[in-house]
Amino acid sequence: MNKQRTHRETDRNDGPPRLYSVAHMPRVDAHVHLGDSGDARRFQGAMTRAGIALGINLSPSREMIAGTANAGRRTKTRILHAPGTYRIDKGLRWSRKDLESFKAAGCVGTKILCKYQSGLNRKAIVSKVKAQEQLGGLPLWVHVVDPPRPGFWQPGFWDRIHDAEKLIRDHPSLPVIMAHGFWLMIDDKGLDVLAGFFDRYSNLNVDLSAVFQWWDPPQPSYDRLRDFMITYADRILYGTDATASHAKKRYYENTHRILETRGRRLNGFFPADSQTYIRGFGLPKETLNRIYWWNAARLIPRVAEALSELGWGASKERFHSLPAGLDMTITTGLTN
Numbered sequence: 500m501n502k503q504r505t506h507r508e509t510d511r512n513d514g515p516p517r518l519y520s521v522a523h524m525p526r527v528d529a530h531v532h533l534g535d536s537g538d539a540r541r542f543q544g545a546m547t548r549a550g551i552a553l554g555i556n557l558s559p560s561r562e563m564i565a566g567t568a569n570a571g572r573r574t575k576t577r578i579l580h581a582p583g584t585y586r587i588d589k590g591l592r593w594s595r596k597d598l599e600s601f602k603a604a605g606c607v608g609t610k611i612l613c614k615y616q617s618g619l620n621r622k623a624i625v626s627k628v629k630a631q632e633q634l635g636g637l638p639l640w641v642h643v644v645d646p647p648r649p650g651f652w653q654p655g656f657w658d659r660i661h662d663a664e665k666l667i668r669d670h671p672s673l674p675v676i677m678a679h680g681f682w683l684m685i686d687d688k689g690l691d692v693l694a695g696f697f698d699r700y701s702n703l704n705v706d707l708s709a710v711f712q713w714w715d716p717p718q719p720s721y722d723r724l725r726d727f728m729i730t731y732a733d734r735i736l737y738g739t740d741a742t743a744s745h746a747k748k749r750y751y752e753n754t755h756r757i758l759e760t761r762g763r764r765l766n767g768f769f770p771a772d773s774q775t776y777i778r779g780f781g782l783p784k785e786t787l788n789r790i791y792w793w794n795a796a797r798l799i800p801r802v803a804e805a806l807s808e809l810g811w812g813a814s815k816e817r818f819h820s821l822p823a824g825l826d827m828t829i830t831t832g833l834t835n
């Protein structure tokens with residue numbers, strides 16, 4: 500079952516540090532695609548070179564899932580799996596019962612791939628989403644649409660956004676992670692809509708996969724996006740959309756510079772879609788800690804445990820400690 504509780508840190512002088520410095524904080528990539536164990540091996544090497552502690556794999560094969568179960572839970576895991584359970588254009592790939600076995604095997608969530616197709620709220624999909632909500636402890640990643648830009652735009656973009664909104668609203672205790680910033684982080688209009696969604700739906704989160712390269716001027720406005728990331732830092736997870744072949748140190752460093760520095764002439768994770776460059780946001784340490792790892796540790800099962808095993812945090816207690824002066828609702832994961 501979900502753990503619902505609000506934690507207030509009261510004693511700020513004892514115990515391990517609550518915040519990591521930029522140089523030492525763990526970085527969790529909450530959105531990668533690795534289809535077989537060879538991919539996973541190659542990716543793990545890239546993670547080490549790029550300073551990524553953990554990756555959440557949204558495309559594991561059945562063999563990889565079985566491997567998760569066989570490897571047990573204490574193996575210094577670097578890659579955790581969230582299977583793509585639903586694909587709305589091709590029907591459901593796994594049964595309701597499979598959800599329980601995924602959870603038992605140590606999977607950390609599921610994914611619906613819906614691209615720009617309608618049908619997210621079909622009965623057959625919703626019954627499984629409801630089952631996942633009732634099972635508890637497994638967040639749901641939703642891939643929705645392509646960005647509404649020339650060359651990508653698909654008719655019905657806003658219809659699909661509101662399909663997803665309905666799913667989020669109808670399952671309030673299911674943590675939902677909208678991939679690609681819900682495609683609402685690439686212009687000011689989208690940021691306004693997403694702010695409204697965040698205010699209304701406390702179970703909504705987004706990952707930053709494939710979003711960085713859309714942050715070149717003029718949209719979204721630099722100050723507007725920076726303020727947005729600080730305001731909603733506890734709803735945003737770092738992610739890239741990397742595959743084994745995209746997992747290059749320099750791509751990861753591009754994203755780190757964008758978030759951590761005030762650098763000029765920066766590129767996104769993927770090669771640029773245009774000739775303009777991105778300016779770094781130099782986000783505060785409190786914001787970076789949340790985007791890079793805290794939200795993942797809070798929302799995704801096994802992340803806190805895995806980070807602990809890798810050397811971040813002497814005990815689970817560190818992950819129950821919040822950045823100073825902040826209240827946060829822990830919705831799931833830490834004890835699952």
Ligand SMILES: [Zn+2]
Nearest residue numbers: 532678708740
């Ligand atoms: Zn993806």
